[in-house]
Amino acid sequence: MTRSQDVPTLVAKAREGDPRSVARLISLVENGDPALPEVAAAMAPYTGRAQVIGLTGAPGVGKSTTTNELVRVLREQGARVGVLAVDPSSPFSGGAILGDRVRMTEHTADSGVYIRSMSSRGQLGGLSAATPQAVRVLEGAGCDVILVETVGVGQAEVEIASLADTTLVLLAPGMGDAIQAVKAGVLEIADVFVINKADRPGADATYRDIQGMLALGERASGDWRPQVVRAVAAKGEGVDDVVAAISKHRDWLESSGNLRTRREQRAAAEVSALALGRLRARMGDLREGTALSSLAAQVAAGDLDPYAAADRLLAGLEVS
Amino acid sequence: MTRSQDVPTLVAKAREGDPRSVARLISLVENGDPALPEVAAAMAPYTGRAQVIGLTGAPGVGKSTTTNELVRVLREQGARVGVLAVDPSSPFSGGAILGDRVRMTEHTADSGVYIRSMSSRGQLGGLSAATPQAVRVLEGAGCDVILVETVGVGQAEVEIASLADTTLVLLAPGMGDAIQAVKAGVLEIADVFVINKADRPGADATYRDIQGMLALGERASGDWRPQVVRAVAAKGEGVDDVVAAISKHRDWLESSGNLRTRREQRAAAEVSALALGRLRARMGDLREGTALSSLAAQVAAGDLDPYAAADRLLAGLEVS
Numbered sequence: 006m007t008r009s010q011d012v013p014t015l016v017a018k019a020r021e022g023d024p025r026s027v028a029r030l031i032s033l034v035e036n037g038d039p040a041l042p043e044v045a046a047a048m049a050p051y052t053g054r055a056q057v058i059g060l061t062g063a064p065g066v067g068k069s070t071t072t073n074e075l076v077r078v079l080r081e082q083g084a085r086v087g088v089l090a091v092d093p094s095s096p097f098s099g100g101a102i103l104g105d106r107v108r109m110t111e112h113t114a115d116s117g118v119y120i121r122s123m124s125s126r127g128q129l130g131g132l133s134a135a136t137p138q139a140v141r142v143l144e145g146a147g148c149d150v151i152l153v154e155t156v157g158v159g160q161a162e163v164e165i166a167s168l169a170d171t172t173l174v175l176l177a178p179g180m181g182d183a184i185q186a187v188k189a190g191v192l193e194i195a196d197v198f199v200i201n202k203a204d205r206p207g208a209d210a211t212y213r214d215i216q217g218m219l220a221l222g223e224r225a226s227g228d229w230r231p232q233v234v235r236a237v238a239a240k241g242e243g244v245d246d247v248v249a250a251i252s253k254h255r256d257w258l259e260s261s262g263n264l265r266t267r268r269e270q271r272a273a274a275e276v277s278a279l280a281l282g283r284l285r286a287r288m289g290d291l292r293e294g295t296a297l298s299s300l301a302a303q304v305a306a307g308d309l310d311p312y313a314a315a316d317r318l319l320a321g322l323e324v325s
Numbered sequence: 326m327t328r329s330q331d332v333p334t335l336v337a338k339a340r341e342g343d344p345r346s347v348a349r350l351i352s353l354v355e356n357g358d359p360a361l362p363e364v365a366a367a368m369a370p371y372t373g374r375a376q377v378i379g380l381t382g383a384p385g386v387g388k389s390t391t392t393n394e395l396v397r398v399l400r401e402q403g404a405r406v407g408v409l410a411v412d413p414s415s416p417f418s419g420g421a422i423l424g425d426r427v428r429m430t431e432h433t434a435d436s437g438v439y440i441r442s443m444s445s446r447g448q449l450g451g452l453s454a455a456t457p458q459a460v461r462v463l464e465g466a467g468c469d470v471i472l473v474e475t476v477g478v479g480q481a482e483v484e485i486a487s488l489a490d491t492t493l494v495l496l497a498p499g500m501g502d503a504i505q506a507v508k509a510g511v512l513e514i515a516d517v518f519v520i521n522k523a524d525r526p527g528a529d530a531t532y533r534d535i536q537g538m539l540a541l542g543e544r545a546s547g548d549w550r551p552q553v554v555r556a557v558a559a560k561g562e563g564v565d566d567v568v569a570a571i572s573k574h575r576d577w578l579e580s581s582g583n584l585r586t587r588r589e590q591r592a593a594a595e596v597s598a599l600a601l602g603r604l605r606a607r608m609g610d611l612r613e614g615t616a617l618s619s620l621a622a623q624v625a626a627g628d629l630d631p632y633a634a635a636d637r638l639l640a641g642l643e644v645s
Contacts, residue, residue: 041632042630042632042633045630045631045632045633046630046632046633048630049624049627049628049629049630050627051627052624052625052626052627053625053626053627063383063384064383137631138631265625268625269618269621269622269625270621271625272620272621272622272624272625272631272634273617273618273620273621275621275624275631276617276620276621276624276631276634276635276638277617277635277638279631279632279634279635280635280638280639281601281604281605283635283639284601284604284639285601297593297596297597298589298593300592300593300596301589301590301592301593301595301596302589302592304369304372304592304595304596305372305373305585305588305589305591305592306372306373307369307370307371307372307373308369309369310362310365310366310368310369311365311457311458311592311595311596311599312361312362312365312366312599313362313365313366314592314596314599315596315597315599315600315603318596318597318600319600319603319604
């Protein structure tokens with residue numbers, strides 16, 4: 006917990022670009038600190054200035070390498086860049102593995118880049134709630150572009166990707182067939198597909214599969230047609246094309262009016278997630294008590310059905 | 326929606342093993358039918374009879390093939406088997422891709438096997454809530470073993486795996502290094518690791534990596550030490566060893582008293598998920614209204630911070 010008088014100082018320093026203050030504010034977000042509402046209130050006026058780019062894909066497709074290369078190109082263009090490497094992590098250990106951070110040391114000495122791993126602390130919905138707050142801190146600290154990198158393409162990751170202005174989905178040849186990509190729901194969330202490791206066998210087939218599936222999708226005129234870009238991030242190849250595709254999407258978002266719509270939907274998701282988080286916290290208080298474990302024992306023994314148990318649990322919950 | 330008078334008939338027929346009634350009951354679960362509490366109440370007395378086995382792993386490791394082979398071996402042992410292929414699916418299309426079902430047609434003519442794909446309908450937490458209900462239906466229908474196959478190793482999948490008595494985590498050589506496996510939190514949830522496609526290069530390295538990480542983990546005496554089994558499911562090789570490892574884990578669960586503990590924890594998670602689902606549904610009602618969209622527009626514009634917005638949203642929510 007942070008003493009309340011620290012927050013205005015931290016926010017002021019973060020506004021001036023002090024990396025340690027940014028880091029501390031994001032730690033508050035990650036830890037669900039009681040001072041968060043105060044941080045959010047202080048950051049609210051700076052909301053909506055940064056471009057938020059989501060980057061997701063299955064383990065092994067090269068997300069960290071691609072992120073690293075995108076940072077390089079964006080820095081060359083003069084943008085201040087924030088990176089949030091969001092890690093579903095272990096539900097038990099409560100800590101992020103340092104993999105991403107370790108791999109991205111190239112940029113850590115650059116004062117125009119903030120890099121931060123965040124873990125979910127095992128709370129389902131925790132990432133959806135915390136990520137936009139962390140984005141807000143980075144916006145307040147003057148980042149022009151914020152890359153949110155998520156591991157995997159599960160449900161939680163789809164939700165996080167939906168928090169971005171532009172979502173990149175990374176694929177790699179031989180990582181599973183096209184049906185698997187559709188199964189995970191990535192076809193609908195991707196604004197830009199990046200076929201990474203495009204120098205490997207099977208890259209052309211992956212490219213054709215994705216193009217084929219995009220051709221099947223129904224799209225109204227004026228809708229965005231997802232771009233498919235080939236890259237070899239480890240060699241820096243194709244990264245300019247990825248950045249160009251992001252810019253193109255950004256132009257479309259602005260000219261079509263979708264930027265505003267997306268951001269309002271994002272805010273709605275954020276507010277809902279926070280509200281649910283508060284309810285969940287109250288439920289957690291109940292969980293500590295004997296009510297839930299007693300109900301659970303009855304359900305496990307077949308003496309009570311879970312719906313009836315849920316009703317009894319809710320009866321003990323006060324919302325406000 | 327199902328007419329209330331249908332439920333007792335469906336349950337009675339499902340108890341007799343009628344596959345169409347089982348299928349209809351699971352559809353009720355999947356669709357969140359209002360008759361579900363009635364179904365759950367009718368199934369409660371049969372709770373806890375089946376052995377529930379979770380099976381998870383990244384796309385492409387061979388989950389469907391392995392499930393198929395496990396069904397074959399379990400059927401040879403005389404067990405009635407239920408399979409739930411849980412599919413995170415698309416948050417937009419609301420329907421499961423038929424991949425798993427298509428691949429598992431070998432067993433569909435066998436009356437001792439129920440096979441069912443379930444989709445999450447895009448609701449975060451929806452799977453956690455629906456899966457145990459579907460398990461309950463299969464228990465009621467007389468299944469001795471229920472395999473719950475989940476795609477990916479994201480947060481939601483970890484949660485689903487925690488609903489099983491025994492969790493198998495499938496890995497394949499070359500699908501990403503050991504650090505990636507730890508990042509996804511599988512080390513903690515696995516009771517049995519299956520290194521599938523063990524005839525491929527790199528299988529020995531994967532085996533050593535996993536054994537090495539297990540050796541690092543702290544474990545009290547009497548704790549279960551996860552088994553690591555090599556298999557080539559596509560050729561039926563090693564599947565007997567997987568079944569043997571499952572049996573060994575089951576014996577340990579019973580002799581150590583962990584079976585009861587796990588099942589009570591499972592019931593607690595189930596009851597919590599149902600209670601949260603009800604709260605979320607009420608929040609969804611709010612979302613339809615103007616309250617949330619008006620709050621979201623203010624948050625997107627930076628006129629209001631999301632915490633203050635969440636407070637205002639919750640003020641409009643009645644729990645009971």
